[in-house]
Amino acid sequence: MYKAILWDIDGTLLDFSKTLNAALKECFRICGLGECSDSMVRRYSVINGGYWERLERGDITKPELFVRRFEDFFGEYGIEYDTAEFDRLYKLELGNHVFFNDNSYELVKSLRGRVKQYAVSNTPAAELSAKLKKSGLDCLLDGIFISENLGADKPSSAFFDRVFAQIPESREEVIIVGDSLTSDIRGANNAEIACCWYYDPAGRQAPADLRIDYTISDLNEITSII
Numbered sequence: 001m002y003k004a005i006l007w008d009i010d011g012t013l014l015d016f017s018k019t020l021n022a023a024l025k026e027c028f029r030i031c032g033l034g035e036c037s038d039s040m041v042r043r044y045s046v047i048n049g050g051y052w053e054r055l056e057r058g059d060i061t062k063p064e065l066f067v068r069r070f071e072d073f074f075g076e077y078g079i080e081y082d083t084a085e086f087d088r089l090y091k092l093e094l095g096n097h098v099f100f101n102d103n104s105y106e107l108v109k110s111l112r113g114r115v116k117q118y119a120v121s122n123t124p125a126a127e128l129s130a131k132l133k134k135s136g137l138d139c140l141l142d143g144i145f146i147s148e149n150l151g152a153d154k155p156s157s158a159f160f161d162r163v164f165a166q167i168p169e170s171r172e173e174v175i176i177v178g179d180s181l182t183s184d185i186r187g188a189n190n191a192e193i194a195c196c197w198y199y200d201p202a203g204r205q206a207p208a209d210l211r212i213d214y215t216i217s218d219l220n221e222i223t224s225i226i
């Protein structure tokens, strides 16, 4: 039915919350900031997620996001540290910790030859490249499309226009699979392509104005959709 899957990476093929946890704790250790507790990690995740949603809505820029998330976080806990330097270290560490969702490496490997598989991601290019290499996914994917390199972010139509300019498949032949309503599913709506929401059953409700063609809570369910 579909000739290609556009995979989101963070939060979809890879478990971003585990990566974030490991990277943040490692940065606290490197910078000598004491212990970063699990509740601090949860608080940072909320702040960070809020900034990414504001970016997707076009309310802030990426350079603002990178620094302001740590200004807010450090401010709440009374931590004094150079936020730009911390962000630089943090991005390096994010690329060093890889965790798969639902055994996704084996899934992507098993789908090779059946469908084309491309990565579509808003993650910073250096961080994403490091994670894809460390995970081995870079050798399994047929193409990697990163917003930083394309000059447009999901969910903009421009992002998808630039992807379709570089792949042989047409819009009717692809499906995007992602965890984000604001970037992946909104992007699919904007670009008029099929979408599959990888959702947390205990998590968010989808807004009524979004078209969601499929929902899965385990990535392996995609095999019966394509």
Ligand SMILES: [Mg+2]
Pocket: 008, 009, 010, 011, 012, 178, 179, 180
């Ligand atoms: Mg994601």
